[in-house]
Amino acid sequence: MTQSPNNQPWYILGAGAIGCLLASQLVKQQLPVNLIIKRAHTLSQTIHYQQTDLHFSCNVPIVDHCTRHHTITKLIVTTKAYDALPAVQSIAHLLTADAQIILLQNGLGSQQAIANTLPDQQIAVGSVTHGCFLTKPFQVVHAGLGQIILGELSPQLNNAKPSSQFQQFAQLPLDIHWTTTPLATLWEKVAINSAINGLTALYQCKNGELWQNQGVRQRVIALCLETEAILKKLQIPLSDQLATLVKRVILQTADNYSSTLQDVKAGKATELSYINGYIIDKAQIMGIDLPHHQWLVRTLKEKGYS
Numbered sequence: 001m002t003q004s005p006n007n008q009p010w011y012i013l014g015a016g017a018i019g020c021l022l023a024s025q026l027v028k029q030q031l032p033v034n035l036i037i038k039r040a041h042t043l044s045q046t047i048h049y050q051q052t053d054l055h056f057s058c059n060v061p062i063v064d065h066c067t068r069h070h071t072i073t074k075l076i077v078t079t080k081a082y083d084a085l086p087a088v089q090s091i092a093h094l095l096t097a098d099a100q101i102i103l104l105q106n107g108l109g110s111q112q113a114i115a116n117t118l119p120d121q122q123i124a125v126g127s128v129t130h131g132c133f134l135t136k137p138f139q140v141v142h143a144g145l146g147q148i149i150l151g152e153l154s155p156q157l158n159n160a161k162p163s164s165q166f167q168q169f170a171q172l173p174l175d176i177h178w179t180t181t182p183l184a185t186l187w188e189k190v191a192i193n194s195a196i197n198g199l200t201a202l203y204q205c206k207n208g209e210l211w212q213n214q215g216v217r218q219r220v221i222a223l224c225l226e227t228e229a230i231l232k233k234l235q236i237p238l239s240d241q242l243a244t245l246v247k248r249v250i251l252q253t254a255d256n257y258s259s260t261l262q263d264v265k266a267g268k269a270t271e272l273s274y275i276n277g278y279i280i281d282k283a284q285i286m287g288i289d290l291p292h293h294q295w296l297v298r299t300l301k302e303k304g305y306s
């Protein structure tokens with residue numbers, strides 16, 4: 001019996017915080033899902049989901065990229081940006097020609113790199129503002145309710161409504177919205193993060209402290225002005241002046257340690273190459289120097305943070 005596309009399982013590549021969050025939500029909706037991890041030692045894994053006093057556990061089948069018994073038509077990639085391309089390449093032989101793929105990496109650059117290696121598959125990219133973390137492997141705490149804004153990567157497709165597979169994903173109770181301009185959404189997040197994340201890593205401070213110190217605030221604003229000039233040249237719109245957007249996010253998340261500072265504290269690689277690095281690369285193609293972004297990236301590299 002052939003399975004209708006709606007009954008075919010979802011595969012989640014990357015069993016970190018976002019991967020476990022999505023797997024638990026798919027199971028809760030009674031949708032079939034498999035988690036792809038680097039090395040599978042068991043056939044299934046229990047995921048624990050917690051959001052304040054709501055918690056539940058669910059069992060999810062596990063596979064690794066060595067499997068020969070799976071054909072993937074619905075894939076969600078939830079690795080960090082720097083792992084996304086090699087991770088997708090490691091399971092590319094399992095993807096059907098018409099597979100639908102959702103990329104949820106922060107930053108920009110990894111999505112296009114994957115699309116270049118998979119020209120036939122349908123790719124949607126998303127920007128996530130939920131906050132979650134693992135207390136242990138497969139134990140996810142959903143600490144901040146946010147949104148997922150999702151849309152087709154290819155501007156030719158530019159569908160006003162998601163196709164049926166993407167529609168199934170969009171129905172998860174995670175405040176998911178479909179957009180025809182997902183790159184503009186990702187750009188706005190990149191622009192905001194580029195003025196916050198690297199500086200919090202440099203000064204080892206909470207987001208709110210960036211606005212309290214006048215010298216640091218000037219640096220935030222200088223980064224915003226450089227990014228805004230590039231966005232203007234690329235004709236990418238922002239929903240408000242960048243410094244206004246950044247100030248709002250800094251004040252709303254004043255007590256947070258940015259994801260970049262958390263990576264640095266954990267001794268992990270950061271995603272800054274896909275944030276400030278991406279903006280610098282775009283500017284370089286246009287022959288423009290961005291002294292504040294370049295200084296920030298250089299200074300962080302000198303400190304051993306990449």
Ligand SMILES: NC(=O)C1=CN([C@@H]2O[C@H](COP(=O)(O)OP(=O)(O)OC[C@H]3O[C@@H](n4cnc5c(N)ncnc54)[C@H](OP(=O)(O)O)[C@@H]3O)[C@@H](O)[C@H]2O)C=CC1
Nearest residue numbers: 014015016017018038079080081083087105106128131132
């Ligand atoms: N967590 C959050 O609250 C938010 C995260 N995001 C973004 O979502 C993305 C994922 O973040 P998050 O879930 O926190 O990251 P995590 O580091 O928690 O999870 C990533 C997972 O991918 C795994 N992985 C890496 N390479 C492979 C591979 N080749 N095959 C299988 N698995 C692999 C990692 O395994 P290992 O650790 O063994 O390398 C890890 O388990 C990032 O781009 C992040 O910026 C965006 C908004 C909020």
Ligand SMILES: CC(C)(CO)C(=O)C(=O)O
Nearest residue numbers: 196253256257258259260
């Ligand atoms: C909005 C912000 C800066 C919140 O900390 C974030 O997205 C991050 O830390 O990556």
